[in-house]
Structure formats: structure tokens, C-alpha cells
Amino acid sequence: MTASRRTFLGLLGLSAAATAGGPLLAGCSEKPTASGGAENLDKFANLLPARKELALNISPDIAGTPPVPSGYTKYPSTLIDAITGKPGTSGKEITAMTPVWGPAPPGIGQSAYLQAVNAELGVPVNFTTQDGNTYADKLNAMLGARDVPELLCVPGWEIAKIPRFSEAVKALFEDLTDHLKGDAVNAYPMLASYPTASWRHAVWNERLMAVPNPSDGPFPWALFTRKDLLEARGLAIPKSLDELLTMAKQVTDPAKNAWAFDDVFPMIQIYHKVPGSKFGWRLKADKTPEFKYETPEYRQALEVMAKIYKDGLVHPDIVASKGADAGLLFAQAGSIVFKQAGVGFWQGAQAEHQKVNPKLNIQPVPVFSATGGDPLMWRADEPISFTFIKKGAGKERVEELLRVINWCSAPVGSQEALLREYGVEGKHHTMTPNGPVKTDLAFKEIANQYFFISGRNPTIGPFPDTPNYVRDLLGWSNETVKYLEADPWEGLKVEMPDKFKAFAVPAEEKFTDVLRGRRPMSDVDSIVAEWKANGGEEARDLLAKALSEAGR
Amino acid sequence: MxxxxxxxxxxxxxxxxxxxxxxxxxxxxxxxxxxxxxxxVIAFQDYNPYLGDNPLEAFLHSEWIGFGQFQLLFEDPAFWHALRNTLTITAFQLVFFFPLPILLAILLHSLLSSRVRGFIQTVVYLPHFFSWVLVITFFVQMLGGAGLLAQTMREADLQPWNIMTNPDTFILLVTAEAVWKDIGWGTIVFLAALSTIDQNLYEAAAADGAGRWRRLWHITLPGLRPVIVLLLILRLGDALSVGFEQFILQRDAVGREASEVLDTFVYYFSIATGNYGYGAAAGLFKAAIGLCLILAANKVAHRLGEQGIYAK
Incomplete structure (x- = not known):
């Protein structure tokens, strides 16, 4: 590449500067450095809040196999007032930022939902909602500028993409340890009900720095299908990868505007049992960490997915632009028959689009093994997100903010949760014998804003507008949970080296080139070598060290 | 005097x-x-935004590493690749995009009916106000694999062309998108310049027997020359910026190889990774090249007897 740089500078008549520049640059410079680290969360038990479960007079209808939460199929008929008194006392507006997937909901001035909840809070929360798919980019810029809102939602999976995150936490956010540790948390009874395991992940630099939003399901992805479309074609939900791929060819018919898939590469990896711990690691028999790129399973998955692209089974809009809306192509248009999504996609899509298409039936495809033996499912049972409080707000303000978070954390069976999830009766929902059913306004205005600045002891449902959902989800979850991957680094918080984080996207893009047929499969070895040289080996050493320090 | x-x-x-x-x-x-x-200044630092108590202190406390970021940058093949792509696209668009608004302006100017002209102008201006997401969605709906053209070809039992996801023809695609979006907007300055050309010149030339083409060559184009040169110089100063969103949106469709330009490079290797010093170094380099190009182009303009963007 030096050659091309010379040619280029030569074009400008600057070749003299280029030759002089080499030693000059080397002479008075140092290359920037930075690195990661690991913390053993077992050490911080004394920082965590003491758990105290809420006494609710309702119990779940369907039990989940832990870590799958239990579910409610019926909306409780009597609701309690979980919180007496208004959490807000100052009246001073609270700024907050949360992610949203899909169209952004209207702001505080135009939203009857935000106004209603804010009235109950006694203090207005003014949300900025940002596209969830590019949330990390916004976070990076915001943290780098040290310009954060009073309540900041940071999704768990984005943290891995943010360099120097623990330094940012130290510089920008309030230390909550003394507010919440031990019995101090009793001032916030909803927070005290969170599972202790989720609090462990909210420790940075050996202090409790955030309020976790405990995970309500341990799976990062699921493959969904339109069962109604399959039935119309006389097909049933596939039971193996071969069946899925055969069916994909059957349903793909461009003349009828139908394609089998959106980008389903992570699911194809899961079917091939590619490792997924800490976003792609596992231990070899000799206890050295191994990343997914290095495994034969990943190559098989790569080949299968590349063939899916080559055979034209992925919807062309998805292939052509990041601007395409796969959710609509799947749930509304039916041009995609199998779509990969986070589990949270299911209920919202079913509820919203069944209003127009009553036959709509979104169902998950069971997880299967492409290579024989038991299947494997990646694990994502760390908190969904964390709520950070901006540093320097003062003790009283921090307490007020924690009371607001506490209010937003009220569980199912409370008036607060009804308002948070279903808005105002008559405007956002109508009451039916089964419970509240959302109106169109609700789909427009309610976008989990308050959910993302709080947390709950996880439960599933109830969802009166999709009466079969909780049963279907728990059926699928209780089956899938048997195959949950074991994480060798469970309970260790690892911050990857910056070099590794910086090369994560370029490496993924190189594999995307292979997937889309722009690079041959034979290039994989060189991409892996490049990955090793660009932080891969450092990450491996860090993970190995973290394990040996934890005595595992 | x-x-x-x-x-x-x-x-x-x-x-x-x-x-x-x-x-x-x-x-x-x-x-x-x-x-x-x-x-x-952060281009010369191992900049850590979290040092000190405020952003200003972060500048002061970050470690000074001289030209370290530049050294890394110049050693990075991805950077040279992005630079090469950017320059190729600029050169291509200079030849195939830059003259088009001039042609359109001359064409519009020659229309007699001001109502027809006004209507056409409004229609061709409009796409300028669309966002890139919309423009690309429009192209996908028209030319993509599930779009109008592909479906029509399928109905006629033809194999649809691969227009939206072919890295080899990506440069044509981005230029076509840019032309569609901005050709109308680009005519504004030229139309203004055309209206200042003395009509008597045309009448006199016509009386002397000059045909349509000779009038174009000897009156219209010389009349536009100062404006063309001015815009050309400004465009050259911007040579290392060819767009950003347009490339981000289509990145997965054609791959990094074809779509990486300097602005996306800075975004992916600096903003998205929090490596601000590195991005600042790339940005500074870009600005320096832009300045050189402006000065050089201006000098050439002076040699040709034009005023350029500033007088000597």
C-alpha cells in the first residue's frame, strides 16, 4: 500500500514531502495505546441491594424453567396501588434518552401518553428516542462529548462496542452504591424486588453505578415465521435445517413478491452451534479461549448462508439497502416468510398487524441442530439495559430520579404498570373482559420509553390483545432453554481491548463480503489471520487471564 | 491608482x-x-475524553503523542483504499455529473414558454429536498430485485438485471442517484448566469448568420465561463467529500471495498469506535488536501485569465 500512497502524493508533486515525511513522522511520535480488563463480580456481593420480593396477590399462570420467567395469560382483575405519593417533588424536567426500533414516537408536547404518565410522576420526563439499530453510534458521540441526559439508557449489548466504557462511567455518572446498597434500597421497594444476579452486572470500577433492567428472556434471537402463509401453501413449521432450506426454496417466488428470508446469519450460526459466549467465545478442551471465526462450525454456517444469498432467497430490498424495513415486509406485506428477530419483536408485531390482517399468525421456529446431537442456543440473560444517572445532580435530585425509576419499575398487577404499558383508558386502550387492548394511538405513542429507564423482576405478559402469545412463547422458551449454552465466563465482567473492539465491525464486514459472494470462501483464512493480528490474540489472552484469576 | x-x-x-x-x-x-x-489538537494526542472534570480538561490532560495518529493512518491500508475510492468517484462525477446541470440549464433557458419552464424546474428541483434514505428507497423500488423493473422483466420471462447490488457498477449507481437528486438544484446558478447574458449579442449574431450551435459556442458558453470555473474550483476543494449517508446505506449491498469513502472511513474507524484522535488526523489530512486543490485550481484559473474565487 505504500506504493499507492507514494503515487498519490507524487501526483500532487509532494513526493519530496513524502520521503521526508516518513522519518519525520517516526521521529517525534508515539502510537496511541489503550487496553481492556476484567472484574470478578462475585467479589462485590457487599455492594448490592438486599432483595425483598413484593407481596402481590397474583401468581403466574404458566411456570417458566429458569432463567425463563413465568407468565400471566390473564390480566389481573383487581389492581393495587404499588406506590403511594408522587415520586416527583421538584417539578424540574428530567431529560432522558432511550432506544426505539421503528418509527420514533411523538415528543412530550404531542404525546398524550407521556403527558399522562408525567402527571402521575409529578415531574415531567422529556425523552429523546434514538434508533435502536444505531444507538451505539449516538452513545459514543454523546459520551465522548460528555453531554449526557439525566437518565441514560445503555443497552447491554452496546457496551461491548464502546471503548473506555468504564472510564466513561466513572467520569460521567453518579455512584449509586450508597443509595442502594444493602437495606438502603428499601426506600425504593420496586428496585428491591429485582433479582440480585442482575444487580451484579451494574457494578463498574468496583461501585454500583446503574439500575439494571433485568432480562425477561435468556435468548438473543429467534427465527419467526408467518404460520398463516405456510398453511396457505400447505406447509408446516420446519423441524430441521434441511426442511427449512427446502421450504425456503418452495416459498421463494419473486413473481408473487415472496422471498424466504431477511438476513438470518446469526440463526444459521446458532443452528451450526457456533459459540456465542461473550459475543462469540468458547473454551477448547485445553482451556484456551477460541473465537467463533476460528471454528469449523462458523465456516459451515458461512457456507450455508452464502448459498442462501446466492440462491436469491433473501428479500432483494434487504440485500440492497439498510433503509429497508424487514419488520413490515414480514408482518405486513408477507414478502418475507422467515424473519430473524429479537424475541421482543413477536408480541408487538402480532398485536399491531393483526388489526389489519386477522389471519396473521407469527410463530417461532424451534431451534435445531444442523450437525446432529442436541441443538444449542446462545445465552443472553444479562440485563437488557442499564439506566445511568448523570453525575453532579446533587443528593436530593438523585433521590428524586431514583423514585421516578422506582415508579416506572412497578410490576404487573399495579395501576402504575397498567398506565406505563397501556396508557390511558379510552385513549390508548379499551378495557375488555380479558384486560386492556391497545388502540392505534397506543402503537404510535407508546414505545417502551419508561420501560427503558427502569427494570422489573421479570415476568411475561399478560397481553390481552394477543391471547395465545404467552402460552406460545413459554412453550417455545421452555423447550429452547434446555439447549442454552453454558458461559465459561459467567459472573465475570470483561471489557475487551480497544483494538479488538475497533476491528469488530471491519471483521464482520469482511465476512459479509464472503456471505454476499464478493470474496471467495478461500479468503476466510486470511481474514482470520487479520482478525488475530488486530486485537484477536489480545482478547484471547484477556479472557484466559480473567478465567485463571477467577480460579476456574 | x-x-x-x-x-x-x-x-x-x-x-x-x-x-x-x-x-x-x-x-x-x-x-x-x-x-x-x-x-x-486531538489529532496529535492519545485523546481520552474522560480525563479531568470537563471536556476542556480532557484536552489538557490527554497525552501528547505528536504524529503518532498520522503514522498509524498512513500505515493503514483501509485509509488508502478509502482515499482511492473517494478520488475515483470524484473524478468520475466531475466528468459525468458536473456538466449535466449546465446542459439542463441551457436547455431550460431555451424554452420559450415560461409556464412550461417553471413546471419543469419545480419537478427537477424537488428531489434535492428528499433525504438519501428516500432517494435510495426510491431506486430500490424502481430498480431493485423486487422493484418495478425486475418484476416487469420477470413477467416478460427475462432474467432481471442486478443493478442495486453489483459492486462493479456501483460508481454508476451512486452517480445516477446523485444526478437524479441534485441535477435540478445545480441548474439554479447557471440559469441566473444565463439571464445576465446580453440578448443583443444573440440578435446581432443571428443577423450575421450564426446558427444555433455557433451562438451556443461563441456566446452562451463564454458567458457562463466565469461561473463554471468558480464552481469547478469549489468542487475541487470538496474533492475528498463525495457524500456519506448514500454510502452508509448501500454499504452492505456492495461491500466495503466498493463503498468505503473517506467520510465513511472516519465514521467507522473513529466515531463508531470512539477513536477520536485518529478521525481528527484523517479529517485534518482531508482538509489539507482540499486546501492544496483549491489553491492549485485557483492558480490555473488565474493563468487562464479567470478571476477564480479570489483575485490575485
Whole structure:
């Protein structure tokens, strides 16, 4: 590449500067450095809040196999007032930022939902909602500028993409340890009900720095299908990868505007049992960490997915632009028959689009093994997100903010949760014998804003507008949970080296080139070598060290 | 010839209204263009935004590493790749995009009916106000694998062309998108320049027997020349910026190889990874090249007897 740089500078008549520049640059410079680290969360038990479960007079209808939460199929008929008194006392507006997937909901001035909840809070929360798919980019810029809102939602999976995150936490956010540790948390009874395991992940630099939003399901992805479309074609939900791929060819018919898939590469990896711990690691028999790129399973998955692209089974809009809306192509248009999504996609899509298409039936495809033996499912049972409080707000303000978070954390069976999830009766929902059913306004205005600045002891449902959902989800979850991957680094918080984080996207893009047929499969070895040289080996050493320090 | 010097106070008294009018614009320039220049200091630092108690202290406390970021940058094949792509696209668009608004302006100018002209102008201006997401969605709906063209071809039992996801023809695609979006907008300046050409010249030429093409060659184009040269110089100064969103949106469709330009490089290797010093170094390099190009182009313009963007 030096050659091309010379040619280029030569074009400008600057070749003299280029030759002089080499030693000059080397002479008075140092290359920037930075690195990661690991913390053993077992050490911080004394920082965590003491758990105290809420006494609710309702119990779940369907039990989940832990870590799958239990579910409610019926909306409780009597609701309690979980919180007496208004959490807000100052009246001073609270700024907050949360992610949203899909169209952004209207702001505080135009939203009857935000106004209603804010009235109950006694203090207005003014949300900025940002596209969830590019949330990390916004976070990076915001943290780098040290310009954060009073309540900041940071999704768990984005943290891995943010360099120097623990330094940012130290510089920008309030230390909550003394507010919440031990019995101090009793001032916030909803927070005290969170599972202790989720609090462990909210420790940075050996202090409790955030309020976790405990995970309500341990799976990062699921493959969904339109069962109604399959039935119309006389097909049933596939039971193996071969069946899925055969069916994909059957349903793909461009003349009828139908394609089998959106980008389903992570699911194809899961079917091939590619490792997924800490976003792609596992231990070899000799206890050295191994990343997914290095495994034969990943190559098989790569080949299968590349063939899916080559055979034209992925919807062309998805292939052509990041601007395409796969959710609509799947749930509304039916041009995609199998779509990969986070589990949270299911209920919202079913509820919203069944209003127009009553036959709509979104169902998950069971997880299967492409290579024989038991299947494997990646694990994502760390908190969904964390709520950070901006540093320097003062003790009283921090307490007020924690009371607001506490209010937003009220569980199912409370008036607060009804308002948070279903808005105002008559405007956002109508009451039916089964419970509240959302109106169109609700789909427009309610976008989990308050959910993302709080947390709950996880439960599933109830969802009166999709009466079969909780049963279907728990059926699928209780089956899938048997195959949950074991994480060798469970309970260790690892911050990857910056070099590794910086090369994560370029490496993924190189594999995307292979997937889309722009690079041959034979290039994989060189991409892996490049990955090793660009932080891969450092990450491996860090993970190995973290394990040996934890005595595992 | 030397004009008599007017004292400052007298000039102030005479011009103060003008100065007041300029003040807001100047203030914006100062706050958003000049003050941030100081931030370029991080190109020479191992910048850590979390040092100290505020952003200013972060600048002061970050470690000084001289040209380390530049050294990394110049050793990075991805950077040279992005630079090469950017220059190729600029060169291509200079030849195949830059002249088009001139042609369209001349064409519009020759229309007699002002109503027809107004209508066409409105239609061709409109896409300029669309966002890139919309423009690309429009192209996908028309030319993509599930779009109008592909479906029509399928109905006719033809194999649809691969237009939206072919890295080899990506440069044509982005240029076509840019032309569709901005050709109308680009005509505005040229139409204004055309309206200043003396109509008598055309009449005199016609009386002397000059045909349509000779009038175009000897009157219209020379009349437009200063404006063309000015815009060409400004475009050259911007040579290393060819767009951003347009490339981000289509990145997965054609791959990094074809779509990486300097601005996306800075985004992926600096903003998205929090490696600000590195991005600042790339940005500074880009600005330096842009300045060189402007100076060089201006010099050429002076040689050709044009005024350029500033007089000598």
C-alpha cells in the first residue's frame, strides 16, 4: 500500500514531502495505546441491594424453567396501588434518552401518553428516542462529548462496542452504591424486588453505578415465521435445517413478491452451534479461549448462508439497502416468510398487524441442530439495559430520579404498570373482559420509553390483545432453554481491548463480503489471520487471564 | 491608482448597518467553524475524553503523542483504499455529473414558454429536498430485485438485471442517484448566469448568420465561463467529500471495498469506535488536501485569465 500512497502524493508533486515525511513522522511520535480488563463480580456481593420480593396477590399462570420467567395469560382483575405519593417533588424536567426500533414516537408536547404518565410522576420526563439499530453510534458521540441526559439508557449489548466504557462511567455518572446498597434500597421497594444476579452486572470500577433492567428472556434471537402463509401453501413449521432450506426454496417466488428470508446469519450460526459466549467465545478442551471465526462450525454456517444469498432467497430490498424495513415486509406485506428477530419483536408485531390482517399468525421456529446431537442456543440473560444517572445532580435530585425509576419499575398487577404499558383508558386502550387492548394511538405513542429507564423482576405478559402469545412463547422458551449454552465466563465482567473492539465491525464486514459472494470462501483464512493480528490474540489472552484469576 | 484613505470612524458611521447585518452570519462562522478548529489538537494526542472534570480538561490532560495518529493512518491500508475510492468517484462525477446541470440549464433557458419552464424546474428541483434514505428507497423500488423493473422483466420471462447490488457498477449507481437528486438544484446558478447574458449579442449574431450551435459556442458558453470555473474550483476543494449517508446505506449491498469513502472511513474507524484522535488526523489530512486543490485550481484559473474565487 505504500506504493499507492507514494503515487498519490507524487501526483500532487509532494513526493519530496513524502520521503521526508516518513522519518519525520517516526521521529517525534508515539502510537496511541489503550487496553481492556476484567472484574470478578462475585467479589462485590457487599455492594448490592438486599432483595425483598413484593407481596402481590397474583401468581403466574404458566411456570417458566429458569432463567425463563413465568407468565400471566390473564390480566389481573383487581389492581393495587404499588406506590403511594408522587415520586416527583421538584417539578424540574428530567431529560432522558432511550432506544426505539421503528418509527420514533411523538415528543412530550404531542404525546398524550407521556403527558399522562408525567402527571402521575409529578415531574415531567422529556425523552429523546434514538434508533435502536444505531444507538451505539449516538452513545459514543454523546459520551465522548460528555453531554449526557439525566437518565441514560445503555443497552447491554452496546457496551461491548464502546471503548473506555468504564472510564466513561466513572467520569460521567453518579455512584449509586450508597443509595442502594444493602437495606438502603428499601426506600425504593420496586428496585428491591429485582433479582440480585442482575444487580451484579451494574457494578463498574468496583461501585454500583446503574439500575439494571433485568432480562425477561435468556435468548438473543429467534427465527419467526408467518404460520398463516405456510398453511396457505400447505406447509408446516420446519423441524430441521434441511426442511427449512427446502421450504425456503418452495416459498421463494419473486413473481408473487415472496422471498424466504431477511438476513438470518446469526440463526444459521446458532443452528451450526457456533459459540456465542461473550459475543462469540468458547473454551477448547485445553482451556484456551477460541473465537467463533476460528471454528469449523462458523465456516459451515458461512457456507450455508452464502448459498442462501446466492440462491436469491433473501428479500432483494434487504440485500440492497439498510433503509429497508424487514419488520413490515414480514408482518405486513408477507414478502418475507422467515424473519430473524429479537424475541421482543413477536408480541408487538402480532398485536399491531393483526388489526389489519386477522389471519396473521407469527410463530417461532424451534431451534435445531444442523450437525446432529442436541441443538444449542446462545445465552443472553444479562440485563437488557442499564439506566445511568448523570453525575453532579446533587443528593436530593438523585433521590428524586431514583423514585421516578422506582415508579416506572412497578410490576404487573399495579395501576402504575397498567398506565406505563397501556396508557390511558379510552385513549390508548379499551378495557375488555380479558384486560386492556391497545388502540392505534397506543402503537404510535407508546414505545417502551419508561420501560427503558427502569427494570422489573421479570415476568411475561399478560397481553390481552394477543391471547395465545404467552402460552406460545413459554412453550417455545421452555423447550429452547434446555439447549442454552453454558458461559465459561459467567459472573465475570470483561471489557475487551480497544483494538479488538475497533476491528469488530471491519471483521464482520469482511465476512459479509464472503456471505454476499464478493470474496471467495478461500479468503476466510486470511481474514482470520487479520482478525488475530488486530486485537484477536489480545482478547484471547484477556479472557484466559480473567478465567485463571477467577480460579476456574 | 490609490484611493484617498477614509478614517475608520467615518467608515463605521457610514457602514454600521451593513456590519450589523453581517454580524449574525459572522458569529455563526466563528462559533461553528473557527472555534472548533482548535479541537484539531486531538489529532496529535492519545485523546481520552474522560480525563479531568470537563471536556476542556480532557484536552489538557490527554497525552501528547505528536504524529503518532498520522503514522498509524498512513500505515493503514483501509485509509488508502478509502482515499482511492473517494478520488475515483470524484473524478468520475466531475466528468459525468458536473456538466449535466449546465446542459439542463441551457436547455431550460431555451424554452420559450415560461409556464412550461417553471413546471419543469419545480419537478427537477424537488428531489434535492428528499433525504438519501428516500432517494435510495426510491431506486430500490424502481430498480431493485423486487422493484418495478425486475418484476416487469420477470413477467416478460427475462432474467432481471442486478443493478442495486453489483459492486462493479456501483460508481454508476451512486452517480445516477446523485444526478437524479441534485441535477435540478445545480441548474439554479447557471440559469441566473444565463439571464445576465446580453440578448443583443444573440440578435446581432443571428443577423450575421450564426446558427444555433455557433451562438451556443461563441456566446452562451463564454458567458457562463466565469461561473463554471468558480464552481469547478469549489468542487475541487470538496474533492475528498463525495457524500456519506448514500454510502452508509448501500454499504452492505456492495461491500466495503466498493463503498468505503473517506467520510465513511472516519465514521467507522473513529466515531463508531470512539477513536477520536485518529478521525481528527484523517479529517485534518482531508482538509489539507482540499486546501492544496483549491489553491492549485485557483492558480490555473488565474493563468487562464479567470478571476477564480479570489483575485490575485
Amino acid at each position: 490609490k484611493r484617498p484613505r477614509i478614517p475608520f470612524r467615518v467608515r463605521l458611521q457610514r457602514d454600521w448597518q451593513l456590519l450589523v447585518m453581517v454580524a449574525p452570519g459572522f458569529l455563526i462562522l466563528l462559533v461553528f467553524s473557527y472555534v472548533p478548529i482548535a479541537g484539531n
